[in-house]
Amino acid sequence: MPLEFAVCPVCGQRLGLHEYVTPGTRVVCVNCESNLQVEARRPLRLKLVPLEATYNRNDRPESYG
Numbered sequence: 001m002p003l004e005f006a007v008c009p010v011c012g013q014r015l016g017l018h019e020y021v022t023p024g025t026r027v028v029c030v031n032c033e034s035n036l037q038v039e040a041r042r043p044l045r046l047k048l049v050p051l052e053a054t055y056n057r058n059d060r061p062e063s064y065g
């Protein structure tokens with residue numbers, strides 16, 4: 001499966017992503033665990049997602065308690 005490499009904008013870690021990722025896909029840096037989003041293809045570029053933007057009520061079962 002071919003991979004494309006992008007660089008984490010936070011720590012510079014090279015991240016291998018499948019070639020079929022599309023802009024908007026969320027990824028997490030394996031090194032610094034930053035929440036990143038695919039911003040562009042060819043060349044593949046990542047941007048940091050602000051922490052509050054990662055919150056999703058439907059996806060946070062730990063918020064109920």
Ligand SMILES: [Zn+2]
Pocket residue numbers: 008009010011012013029030031032033034
């Ligand atoms: Zn990183």
